[in-house]
Amino acid sequence: MNDTKVIVGLGSCGIAAGANKTYQKIKELKGAENLDFELKQTSCVGMCYREPLVEIVDESGSYLYGDVDEDRAVDILDKHIGGGEPVKNYVVKSDLFDTGRDQEFLEGQVKIALRHCGHIDPESIDEYIAQEGYAALHKIAKENIPREDIINEVMESGIRGRGGGGFPTGKKWRFAYNYTSEEKYIICNADEGDPGAFMDRSLLEGDPHAVLEGMVIGGYAIGASQGVIYCRAEYPLAVKRLNLAIKQARERGYLGENAGGIQGFHFDIMVKEGAGAFVCGEETALIASVEGKRGMPRKRPPYPAELGLWNKPTNINNVETYANVPYIIHKGASEFSRYGSEKSKGTKVFALAGKVNHSGLVEVPMGMSIQDIIFELGGGIIGGKEFKAVQMGGPSGGCIPNYLADTLVDYDSVSATGAIMGSGGMVVMDETTCMVDVAKFFLNFTQEESCGKCTFCRMGTKRMLEILERITDGEGQEGDIEELEDLSRQIIDNSLCGLGQTAPNPVLTTIKYFRDEYEAHIRDRKCPAKVCKPLLTYTVDPEKCTGCLVCARKCPTGAISGEKKQVHVIDQELCIKCGDCYNRCNFDAIIVS
Amino acid sequence: MRIQRIPLPEQEAVQEESEELDLSVLDPLIDKYRNKKGNVIPLLQGAQQRLGYIPREAFEKISRETGLEKSQLYGVATFYAQFRLSPVGKNIIKVCHGTACHVQGAEDITDALEDSLKVKDGETTEDMIFTLESVACLGCCSLAPVMMIGEETYGKLTRDKAVKVIKNIRIREKQSNS
Numbered sequence: 203m204n205d206t207k208v209i210v211g212l213g214s215c216g217i218a219a220g221a222n223k224t225y226q227k228i229k230e231l232k233g234a235e236n237l238d239f240e241l242k243q244t245s246c247v248g249m250c251y252r253e254p255l256v257e258i259v260d261e262s263g264s265y266l267y268g269d270v271d272e273d274r275a276v277d278i279l280d281k282h283i284g285g286g287e288p289v290k291n292y293v294v295k296s297d298l299f300d301t302g303r304d305q306e307f308l309e310g311q312v313k314i315a316l317r318h319c320g321h322i323d324p325e326s327i328d329e330y331i332a333q334e335g336y337a338a339l340h341k342i343a344k345e346n347i348p349r350e351d352i353i354n355e356v357m358e359s360g361i362r363g364r365g366g367g368g369f370p371t372g373k374k375w376r377f378a379y380n381y382t383s384e385e386k387y388i389i390c391n392a393d394e395g396d397p398g399a400f401m402d403r404s405l406l407e408g409d410p411h412a413v414l415e416g417m418v419i420g421g422y423a424i425g426a427s428q429g430v431i432y433c434r435a436e437y438p439l440a441v442k443r444l445n446l447a448i449k450q451a452r453e454r455g456y457l458g459e460n461a462g463g464i465q466g467f468h469f470d471i472m473v474k475e476g477a478g479a480f481v482c483g484e485e486t487a488l489i490a491s492v493e494g495k496r497g498m499p500r501k502r503p504p505y506p507a508e509l510g511l512w513n514k515p516t517n518i519n520n521v522e523t524y525a526n527v528p529y530i531i532h533k534g535a536s537e538f539s540r541y542g543s544e545k546s547k548g549t550k551v552f553a554l555a556g557k558v559n560h561s562g563l564v565e566v567p568m569g570m571s572i573q574d575i576i577f578e579l580g581g582g583i584i585g586g587k588e589f590k591a592v593q594m595g596g597p598s599g600g601c602i603p604n605y606l607a608d609t610l611v612d613y614d615s616v617s618a619t620g621a622i623m624g625s626g627g628m629v630v631m632d633e634t635t636c637m638v639d640v641a642k643f644f645l646n647f648t649q650e651e652s653c654g655k656c657t658f659c660r661m662g663t664k665r666m667l668e669i670l671e672r673i674t675d676g677e678g679q680e681g682d683i684e685e686l687e688d689l690s691r692q693i694i695d696n697s698l699c700g701l702g703q704t705a706p707n708p709v710l711t712t713i714k715y716f717r718d719e720y721e722a723h724i725r726d727r728k729c730p731a732k733v734c735k736p737l738l739t740y741t742v743d744p745e746k747c748t749g750c751l752v753c754a755r756k757c758p759t760g761a762i763s764g765e766k767k768q769v770h771v772i773d774q775e776l777c778i779k780c781g782d783c784y785n786r787c788n789f790d791a792i793i794v795s
Numbered sequence: 796m797r798i799q800r801i802p803l804p805e806q807e808a809v810q811e812e813s814e815e816l817d818l819s820v821l822d823p824l825i826d827k828y829r830n831k832k833g834n835v836i837p838l839l840q841g842a843q844q845r846l847g848y849i850p851r852e853a854f855e856k857i858s859r860e861t862g863l864e865k866s867q868l869y870g871v872a873t874f875y876a877q878f879r880l881s882p883v884g885k886n887i888i889k890v891c892h893g894t895a896c897h898v899q900g901a902e903d904i905t906d907a908l909e910d911s912l913k914v915k916d917g918e919t920t921e922d923m924i925f926t927l928e929s930v931a932c933l934g935c936c937s938l939a940p941v942m943m944i945g946e947e948t949y950g951k952l953t954r955d956k957a958v959k960v961i962k963n964i965r966i967r968e969k970q971s972n973s
Contacts, residue, residue, distance in 0.1 A: 218935040218948035250937035398894030400934035435840075435877055436930070477836055478876030480931070494835035496874040512832070555895035555936030562937055593894060629894040629936075643897050647931070653874070758910070780906070785954070 206239040206283065208232075211255040211320060213246030213407050214439050215400070220271055221254035227272040228256070231279050239283055245408030247320025248563035249307065252294050255320075258282055268294035268304070303581050307560050310579045312541055314549045315364075315525045316565045319408030324443050327450040330411040336454075338531035339415055339462035342422065352423040352531065353379060359535035360547030365391055365483070365520030366595060366624040367700075368546075368613040371527075374517060377507035378424040381515040386426040389511065389518040390417055391488060392433040392440070395480040396596030397647060399627030401551040402521040404563050406433065406440035409525065410447035414471060416524030418462055419531055421469045424517050429471035432488050435478060444473050480597075480651035484699045485518045487653065498653045499699035520625065522551055543569030546612030550623070556593075556630040557584045566611070573607040576630055587632040591715070595624025597644045597651075598704035600711025601637060620711040622704065636733035637716040638723055642670040644708035648701060659702030662693040666709060674734040678724030683713060732794050735779040739795055744769045746791035753783035753792065818856050820845045825860050835863060835871050839878055848879040884919040884926035886964055889943040893932030899939040905929060907954035911961055924968050925961065 210216075210225045225243070232241055239258075249255060252268030256275065259265075265288050267278055274292060281289050288296075294304040313319075322329040330336070342352065357372025378386065390413060394402040406413060417429045433441050448471055451457045461469040474492050481487045482497040489511050491497035510516020526548060530538045539547040546568040552575065555561045559581035566575060572592055576582070583589050591601040600621035602609060609615050616623045631640065649663040666689050669682050690706030697703050713720060722728045729737040742762075749767040761777040764770030772783070784792040824841040828834040838861070842853045849872055858865040872878040888908060892901045905916055908927055912920050919926040935941045938950025942957060949960055 215935050215937060218933075218938055218941070218943075218950060250935075253937070395931065397892065397897075397932040398936060399932070400936060403934050436933070474833075475836075475840065476875075477840065477878065479874060491836070492833060494833040494837075494871070496870055553936060555939065556898050561895070596894065627894065629898065631898055635898050640898070643894070781903075782954075 206258065206260040207242055208239050208279075208283070209242045209244050209257040209259070211246060211253065211257075212243045213404060214437070215246055215250045215404075216253045216255065217439075219250075219253035223272055224254045224256065224270050224275050227275045228279065231276065235284075237279065237283050243323055243325070244320050245324045246404045246563065247308075248311075248316065248404070248565075249294065249304070249560075250562035251560050252304065255294070258288070262288075263296060263298045265293050265298075266295040267292045303560075307562075307564075307579050307581065310574075311565050312549050312567050313565050314529050314538065314541070315405060315412075315522050315551050316408070316563065317529065318412060319404060319563075322409070324408050324410055325446055327411060327447070327454060330409070334532060335411055335528075336415055336456055336462065338528040339418055339456060339464075341532060342419065343463035349379065349423050349425065352419065355535050356423075356527065356530060359530045359538040360542070360545075361523065361526055361530065361538065362546065362613060363520060364522035364526070364550065364625070366598065366622060366626075368623060371519060371523055374507065374519070375420060375423055377505065378426075378515050378517040381508055383515050385428075385512075385514045386424055387511040387514055387516040388417055388421045388424060388426040388429045389485075389488065389492070389516060390429065390431040390521060390524055391483065391485070391518055392431055392437075392521050393476045393483045393488060394434060394437075394521070394625065395483050395651075396598075396625055396627045398555055398593070398596060398629045399553045399625050401553050401563060401626045403434075403437050403440055405521050405525050405551070406437065407443055410440075410443045411451065412525045412528055413444075413521055414447055414451055414456070416519075416527035417471060418456060418469055419527050420517060420519065420524065422461075422464060422467050424515070426517070427468055427470075429469065430492055430511070431471060431473045432476055432482070432492060433473055435475040441473055441475060448473070479653070480647070481653045481699070481701050484701060487699065488518065489516065496653070498655050499701075501698055522626075541567040543610065543612045543615075545614055550611065550626060552611075552626045552628045554580050554628050554630070556628075557587065557632040557635070558582070558630040559584055568612045569610045571608050571610050572602060575611065575628070576607070580630065583630065583632050587634065589630070590633050590635060591631045591637065593621075593629040593631065593640065593708075594627065595622035595704075595707070596627045597648045598622055598700060598707055599624045599627075600707045601631070601640065601715065602711075603715040606715075620707065620714055622707070634731055634733070636674075636729055636731035637712040637719050638670065638674055638729075639731075639733045641709045641712045642667065642674055645670060645705070648705040652701065652705070656697045656699075656702055658693045658696035659705065662689050663702075663705055665689055666693075666706070670709070673720065673723045674729070674736070676723070676727045676734070676736045678720075680724065682724055683717070683720050687713065735781065738779055738781075739774065740772055740777055740779065740781070740783060741793045741795070742770050742772055743791045743793050746789045748789055748791070750788070752786050752788070756782055756786055758782065816846065816850055816852060818852055821853060821856060825857060829861050834861070835868060836875075838863075839868065839872055843878060848882050850880075850882075882919070882923070884923050885968070886924060886944050887926045887928060888961070889928050889930045889933065891931075891933040891935070891939070891941045891943070892929045893934075893936060893939075895936035896932075896940040901940045903954055904940050904942065904952050904957045907958050908961065911958045924965060 254270045256270040257266045353375045361371045362368040479497045482491045484499045487497040487499040506516040551565045589604050591603050613623045645667045649667045652659045654660045747769045754762040759776045761773045940952045941950045
C-alpha cells in the first residue's frame with residue numbers, strides 16, 4: 203500500500219460545479235481498476251472558479267487539479283496514478299512548480315480563519331486535532347488560564363466583529379462576563395443573508411470544529427453553559443456538518459460535563475435552523491427567532507449582554523469571529539495582531555464574485571487595497587472589460603467606484619467611502635452594470651426583507667423603490683434624486699435596527715459616485731450601461747444584416763419583419779425590448795442604443 | 796414585507812378532492828415539541844417537511860394539541876420566507892437572485908422560465924410539476940447565474956439553457972408517469 207491520496211473538494215460550490223459526480227467517478231475507477239490510493243474528501247479551498255478541484259498527494263509532492271469533470275478525472279487517474287506522470291497543464295497549484303496566476307491567487311493570501319478549509323476532512327475530528335485543533339482549549343485547561351486573561355488576550359488581539367459591525371470582540375465578551383447570572387448564553391450568528399456573500403457557509407462546511415472551539419472558549423470566558431448556532435436553513439450541508447461535529451466533540455469531551463477538560467465547566471451547543479428572514483442577522487431579531495417568535499428587532503439598550511436569550515446575558519458573534527478565536531488563544535494575540543492595519547487587526551475573508559476572473563473566497567490581511575484584491579488575486583475583470591465599481595457590504599453597504607480602488611480594506615477606510623466592510627461580500631461590476639439598476643436591486647431586497655416594525659423602513663423603502671422603478675422605466679422626474687436623498691435621511695434617522703439604518707446606503711453611494719447615470723436616466727431617458735430595457739431601442743444594422751430570419755422567427759411579438767436574404771426591420775411599436783434578437787444574432791447586426 | 800394569506804376554506808376544498816391530507820404524520824412531531832420553549836418554528840418546519848406545505852388543518856391541529864394560539868403560529872409562518880401556505884409542485888425551481896447572479900442576468904432567467912412555464916414567479920404550474928421561486932443567494936456566486944432544482948444546481952445559465960433543463964425534466968416526469 204503506498205501513501206498516495208486523492209482528495210476531492212466537496213463544499214457546496216464544488217458540488218454545484220459537479221464535484222459529487224467527479225468523486226463517484228473516481229470511486230468507481232478505483233474499484234474497477236483496483237487502483238492503489240486513499241480517496242478522501244475535503245471542503246472549499248476558495249478557488250471557486252476552478253471547481254471541481256481534486257488534489258493528488260504522492261511521494262513526490264502535491265498537485266491540485268482544477269476543473270476536474272468526469273472526463274478529466276479519468277484522464278488524470280490514468281496518467282498520474284496509472285502512469286506516474288502528473289498532468290501538468292491541469293494543475294492549478296503544486297509545491298513543485300509555478301502555475302502562474304492560479305498560484306498568485308493562493309499565495310497572495312494569509313489564511314487564519316480559513317486555515318483548515320480545503321486541507322482537512324471537515325467530517326473528521328481527528329484531522330482537525332492533527333492540525334492543532336482543540337489545542338487552544340487544551341492550553342486553557344492545562345495552564346488553568348483564568349477567564350479574565352482569555353478576555354484580555356482577545357481584547358489585545360484587536361479583533362473586531364467579522365459580521366460587519368466591527369465592534370471589538372473582547373469588549374463584547376467583557377460586557378457579558380460582567381453581568382452575573384446563573385444562566386448565560388453564547389450564540390453564533392450563522393444567518394448569512396447578504397446576497398453575494400458565502401464566507402460563513404464555506405467556513406462552517408470546511409472547518410466546523412474551529413467554530414465550535416471558538417464558541418467553547420467564548421462560553422468559558424463569559425460563563426455560559428449553553429451555546430446556540432443560528433444557521434440559515436438554506437445551508438443544509440453546513441447544518442449537517444455542524445451536527446456531526448457537535449456529536450464528535452461530545453464524544454471526545456470537548457462539549458458536555460467539564461468541557462475540554464476544564465473542571466467545573468459544563469457547556470453544550472445546539473444548532474437552530476433559521477427560517478429565512480434577512481433581518482434575523484440583527485442580534486435582537488435573531489434572539490427573538492431562537493425563542494420561536496417573529497424575528498423582529500427591539501430597542502437597544504438593554505443590549506443582549508445584559509438581557510439576551512430568554513432574558514439572560516448573552517454574547518453573539520459571527521462565524522468568522524469564532525473561527526479566529528482558537529488561533530488567537532493558541533498562538534497568542536501578537537501573532538494575530540501583526541497582520542492588519544492600526545485599527546483593524548488580523549485578516550478578513552471576502553467572497554469575491556461578479557465580473558471578476560477568479561471568483562471565490564480570499565482571506566487577506568486587513569489594509570490590503572481593493573485594487574490588489576481585484577487585480578492581483580482576482581485576476582482582473584472578465585473579458586478585459588473596464589472595472590467600474592465594487593459593491594461591499596451587500597444591502598447595507600455601497601458601491602465604491604473605480605477611482606477609489608486604492609481604498610484599503612479596513613473598517614474605517616471602507617466606511618469613509620459610504621460603503622461598509624460588512625460581512626465580506628465583494629461583488630465586482632464592470633461597464634455593463636447599471637448603477638441605478640444595482641441600487642434598485644438592493645432596495646428591492648431590503649424593502650422585501652423589512653420586518654415592518656418601523657414605519658420609515660417599511661414605507662420609506664417602498665417609496666424609494668417606486669421612485670427607482672420609475673427612473674429605470676424611463677419615467678423619472680426632475681427632483682427624484684433629491685427626493686431619494688431626503689427619504690434616505692429619514693429612514694436612517696427613524697429606524698430601530700441596522701437593516702433600516704443602512705438600507706439607503708446602496709442608493710446614497712450610487713448617487714454620490716454615479717449621479718450622472720441617474721441624470722442620464724431621468725433627463726435623457728438613456729441607460730448608459732444598456733441594462734434598463736425600457737430605455738433601450740433595438741434597430742437593425744442594414745450593413746450587417748444577412749437576412750437569415752433567425753431573429754424574425756423567434757421574436758415573441760412578431761415585431762421583426764423581412765424576407766429571406768433581405769434586411770430586416772424592427773417595428774418599434776411592437777418591440778417589447780426583450781433583447782432576444784440581440785442575443786440570437788450571429789452577425790452583430792442588432793444595434794442597441 | 797412578504798404578505799401571504801391562509802387560503803380561504805372554499806379554495807382549500809377544491810384541492811382536498813384530489814388529495815386527502817393525513818394529519819396523523821404530525822403526531823410524533825407534536826409529542827416531541829409540546830411544552831418546549833421556543834417550539835413554534837420547529838413545529839412549523841416539521842409540519843412543512845412532512846406535508847410539503849402548511850395547510851389550514853395543520854395550523855388548527857397544532858394549535859388544538861399544543862395550546863399555542865393560532866394567531867401566534869400564523870404570525871410566525873407568514874413572517875419567514877421558508878413557510879408555504881399552499882401546495883407546491885413536485886420540482887421547486889429556485890432561481891438565484893443574489894448580487895452576483897443579478898449582475899450576470901438572473902432577471903432574464905426568471906423571465907425565460909416564466910414564459911416557458913406560463914406561471915409567474917412564486918406560482919405553481921397547473922400540472923403540479925413545477926413551482927418557480929426566486930431566492931436570495933445560493934452561495935454559488937462563481938457559477939452565476941444559477942438555479943437549483945432539488946439537489947441539483949445548474950450554473951452559468953442562459954435563457955435557452957434554463958428552458959432546456961425544464962423541458963428535459965418535464966419529459967422525464969411524463970415518461971415516469973406513463
